[in-house]
Amino acid sequence: MxxxxxxxxxxxxxxxxxxxxxxxxxxxxxxxxxxxxxxxxxxxxxxxxxxxxxxxxxxxxxxxxxxxxxxxxxxxxxxxxxxxxxxAGSPVSLTIAFDEDLPLAPFMAWLQRIHKQYPIMQLKLVRKASTQIFDLVKNNQVDLALTPSLESNSSFYEFTAVGHIHYIFACGKQHPFRHKRHISNDDLATSTQLVATSMLDSQLVQTVAMSSQRWYCEGYDALLATLQANIGWAFLAVDHSAPLPEGIVTFTPEFSATQHSAQYDIIWPKNKILSDTERQLRDQLATVVANFSMNER
Known part of the structure; x- marks a missing residue:
């Protein structure tokens, strides 16, 4: 040579x-x-x-x-x-999971930095419902994951709380709510609501599902596309530093006086010793989530 x-x-x-x-x-x-x-x-x-x-x-x-x-x-x-x-301890491969109900766009700049900083690392991105992510973490199939918080500490993962991600009431630009000045509880209850399928296995479904007429959508992209088709209304996670997605508007029901949000954690398998690179990526992801939710629309 x-x-x-x-x-x-x-x-x-x-x-x-x-x-x-x-x-x-x-x-x-x-x-x-x-x-x-x-x-x-x-x-x-x-x-x-x-x-x-x-x-x-x-x-x-x-x-x-x-x-x-x-x-x-x-x-x-x-x-x-x-x-x-x-x-220096950089992992050769890494699996990162994201809650499927979140948009990926706010995380793209961070993923681009990873690609530039660790060009040899093979990265696998996983988009699953939170319950599925917990199972993958439990079986050591995911290195880091961004998921909604569980109400109690788990015996099979470590976590870092990274803050709240806010949700808006959203509908399409041609939906009847778009031009309605006052939207009551009855209006919400009698209009089709789009609900994430991940909620079916969650206790949150009791508080999130407000209408008896429901369509269930698997993942953020399906929920967004159905909203854009003016089929119903939904709680939608949004990046407050960016414009609303094309074809989407927000509305405020009469009962809603506070902002709706969910606490999120970064989790990893119990007893897994994070490398310096993984700790750095965890901290960077926490910063992305903080920026993602810091500004109110």
Missing amino acids: INSELLKSFIAAADTGSFSAAARQLGRQQSTISSNIAKLEDELNIVLFDRKGKYPQVTEAGLALYDSAKLALNSAERFENSAALIS
Whole structure:
């Protein structure tokens, strides 16, 4: 395997047009650059530079190998960086679960940072109902998860409380509630309500389900699409720092004097020792949730 320092010297000399300029670019002595290129030529048994003139000229063979040299150097640097990350304790793979009733858009910038900061890490994103997420955590199939809080401490997971996520009363722009000035309890009770299927296995269904006419939607995207189709009204989790989703409006029933919200936790398997990377990602996710819910609409 060719030493990456030799490749760096060859590429720098080819790019700058002289051994002295390559030395300045790399912070080396000119003699080091000359020696490295000579070693590379010996290893390859190929003349890379014509040294007859005042400045060395890349030979045809050198030009033919230039692109391959850059690819080889980039691969070597990626290998070294990846090895350094693994050596420092960065996980090779990570599974993160999100409550399916939350929008993913507010978390995209955070996920992009993860991709940039940990390019070798294989990330698996899971979108499930909270009850399913708890089962996955219990079976050590999820490393970190964002879920609604349970009323009592669990025996199979650790957690960090990260704050409340607020919900709005929402309907489509063509729904009858859109232009109704006063919306009573009777109006809510006699109009189709869209309810997340995750609520079927939750005690919250008794407080969330306000209408006898219900459609159940699995996941945020299904709930949002059904709202946009003006089929019913719903409690909808929203990012208060961003505009409402297209085709959605909010309304305030007469009985509602307070903001509706749910407490959320970040959870992970009991007795799992989080790596430095996992602790950092947990804290970053907590900050995202805090920003997600800090501003009232």
